[in-house]
Amino acid sequence: MxxxxxxxxxxxxxxxxxxxxxxxxxxxxxxxxxxxxxxxxxxxxxxxxxxxxxxxxxxxxxxxxxxxxxxxxxxxxxxxxxxxxxxxxxIPDHLPFEVSGLKNSFSLVLDGIQDPGNLGTIIRTADWFGFKNIICSQNTVEVYNPKTVQATMGSLCRVNVFYEQLPSWLPLVKVPVFGALLEGKSSFELEWGKEGVLILGNEGQGISPEVLKFISHPVTIPRIGKAESLNVAISAGILCSDISRNLNK
Amino acid sequence: MxxxxxxxxxxxxxxxxxxxxxxxxxxxxxxxxxxxxxxxxxxxxxxxxxxxxxxxxxxxxxxxxxxxxxxxxxxxxxxxxxxxxxxxxxIPDHLPFEVSGLKNSFSLVLDGIQDPGNLGTIIRTADWFGFKNIICSQNTVEVYNPKTVQATMGSLCRVNVFYEQLPSWLPLVKVPVFGALLEGKSSFELEWGKEGVLILGNEGQGISPEVLKFISHPVTIPRIGKAESLNVAISAGILCSDISRNLNK
Missing domain, CATH: 3.30.1330.30 (Ribosomal protein L30/S12)
Structure with a gap:
């Protein structure tokens, strides 16, 4: 007892x-x-x-x-x-993320994700596709929230999750900055190349204006039907799969 | 009051x-x-x-x-x-689903999805990509569960959700039967064609043995990293996007 x-x-x-x-x-x-x-x-x-x-x-x-x-x-x-x-x-002492770690790979950047299940599912998906690093805005839900940890299904121990002030961190990034937006180049046609970061935004508000301006490559998942939006973890999954297909072809 | x-x-x-x-x-x-x-x-x-x-x-x-x-x-x-x-x-009186409705389109078949949020997210994703019909096994979570309805974000009113005995319904299906499995043809390479159903299984157990035998085209989302599995709604999203890319190229 x-x-x-x-x-x-x-x-x-x-x-x-x-x-x-x-x-x-x-x-x-x-x-x-x-x-x-x-x-x-x-x-x-x-x-x-x-x-x-x-x-x-x-x-x-x-x-x-x-x-x-x-x-x-x-x-x-x-x-x-x-x-x-x-x-x-x-909880490990996180060292600040070195931007040199972004070279020759893809990383996810999360701007204000609020739902712990979404964050956990994104970590699990990143692990499936071999993405090592996720950089979160300071207002993204805490990664050690029990619902997040549960949704990662153990993947948390293989994916590094960092919290940064995105508006001061993004200017340091020297790889292409992709962003999932409602208006952008079709994900069915986009050439991802071999390195980059992909920004995904808040469930209701999307990517914040302070972060939006750093996107060099806006990307959209084409809408064929009528839903107003996709769940952010679903968007992350689709785009991680597309990036991975391109890296492994 | x-x-x-x-x-x-x-x-x-x-x-x-x-x-x-x-x-x-x-x-x-x-x-x-x-x-x-x-x-x-x-x-x-x-x-x-x-x-x-x-x-x-x-x-x-x-x-x-x-x-x-x-x-x-x-x-x-x-x-x-x-x-x-x-x-x-x-709640509408659902007429039984006519298999002739499967021609020249793609539909999702859900075998024992238990989490209401997953079902709702799959309905929302199907609506985004213009999939009109989802056929669920009788043991799939109820579509009118409040958590399911909420997760559809309104898409429920545009996607038809049917419940069928899959082992007696699947033999009637005359289009290719794809199934999301851990072993199958890579989704990075698969040719989907112009019509079919895609079966997705239970969160923990996957597709049940009675349903497995009807799959003519097993498909796998390639794993590059180490996660044991993908969330079923994420798998649905990735494969719906791939199907949609193929239908709209």
């Missing part, structure tokens, strides 16, 4: 304020935990129902283990249907 | 059982409501905060109007942040 203070501490990490204060976030589910253990992230402690113990790999000795009962897991979990195992992971 | 019984009735429609029993579902937000009014759906009644009245178009006389206060709207809304206006819409 966990102590009241342990439960209280883990529950506090459901909130951004306490994640930031303690430098710790929560991951859930055996698949994610197995992916995080050998990654660059440092897993701090693991809380598991008895039946999950045998599923854990050999663990480094610095990871603290706590067997918990269903009632305690329900309390500390961020999920409506807890997945039997949960871990606390240290 | 609404009566207790009106509030109770609308709240009951948050649940599938009562939506089915009464043949009514809920839509929210001025944009969706404006799109549904002239559509084939019959809007039954509208509940709005005073400031939304001027935003409503000329309405057919059979739509009942109720001005409500914030407290009542909070009670009847399915959203955490109600959008100021909500409508009840009649």
């Amino acid at each position: 966990l102590s009241k203070s342990q439960i209280g501490f883990i529950k506090s990490l459901h909130q951004k304020k306490y994640r930031k204060e303690n430098g710790i976030f929560i991951i859930e589910g055996i698949k994610s935990i197995i992916e995080f253990i050998p990654s660059a992230y440092q897993v701090n402690s693991i809380y598991y129902l008895a039946e999950f113990k045998s599923l854990l790999p050999n663990l480094p000795p610095n990871i603290k283990l706590f067997e918990v009962n269903h009632a305690d897991l329900d309390k500390i979990s961020t999920l409506q249907s807890p997945q039997g195992i949960l871990a606390l992971v240290n | 609404l009566s207790k019984s009106q509030i109770g009735f609308i709240k009951s429609l948050h649940q599938k059982k009562y939506r089915k029993e009464n043949g009514i579902f809920i839509i929210e937000g001025i944009k969706s409501i404006i799109e549904f009014i002239p559509s084939a759906y019959q809007v039954n009644s509208i509940y709005y905060l005073a400031e939304f009245k001027s935003l409503l178009p000329n309405l057919p006389p059979n739509i009942k109007l109720f001005e409500v206060n914030h407290a009542d709207l909070d009670k009847i809304s399915t959203l955490q942040s109600p959008q100021g206006i909500l409508a009840l819409v009649n």
Whole structure:
């Protein structure tokens, strides 16, 4: 059984304020935990129902283990249907992103994404297509939000997510700056080339005016039917696939 | 103000059982409501905060109007942040889908999609690319689930969603049957042709064995990185874009 203070501490990490204060976030589910253990992230402690113990790999000795009962897991979990195992992971000290890292590759730039599920799904999609870096505006939802972490399905441990002041960061970028807009060159015809960043905007407002002016290559996914817009994670998926097709042809 | 019984009735429609029993579902937000009014759906009644009245178009006389206060709207809304206006819409009597409607077009077939947000996002994406028909297995999440309706962003009124027993329906299909699988022909190279259905499977289990055997053209979105899978709505978006590029070249 966990102590009241342990439960209280883990529950506090459901909130951004306490994640930031303690430098710790929560991951859930055996698949994610197995992916995080050998990654660059440092897993701090693991809380598991008895039946999950045998599923854990050999663990480094610095990871603290706590067997918990269903009632305690329900309390500390961020999920409506807890997945039997949960871990606390240290938030890494992010070094500022070096723009030289953009050369000879594609990276995503997110300007004000608000929905944690969208951010998580974009990270998962970036990982599928082998994009290593995502640069977020400061007002993009926090990457350690439990809904974001869950939606990444473990991909968070393989994709670097940075937060930057985009209006002062974008002028440093020396590769083509693509932006997903409602008016631009058709994604069915665009030549992506071999390097660049692709900017995707906020769910309701799109890309902000301060960021818009840095776009050298506006791109549009052609609309054949009548929907007013596409979900931003869907747009990201379609354009990542197109970029990837071009890089791998 | 609404009566207790009106509030109770609308709240009951948050649940599938009562939506089915009464043949009514809920839509929210001025944009969706404006799109549904002239559509084939019959809007039954509208509940709005005073400031939304001027935003409503000329309405057919059979739509009942109720001005409500914030407290009542909070009670009847399915959203955490109600959008100021909500409508009840009649669930249409769906005729069984005619397979002849598949000729010279592409349609989506969903096998056991469970997440209402995924279903809604797929409907929105289908509408963007002009796909008219989606055929769902009987165990796919209900299309009138409030989270599904919300995620369609109004596109539900332009895309026909049918529920069929796929193992008895698929043998009737006379167009190529594509299926999104982890092993198949690369979507970067596939020739889609001018007609077909594309099957997408459950979030965790993929396409069920009873449905798998009807796939004549397995297709895979090439994985360059390390994510174990793509979100099903992302896969749908990427493949709809590829189909659409081919149809419109």
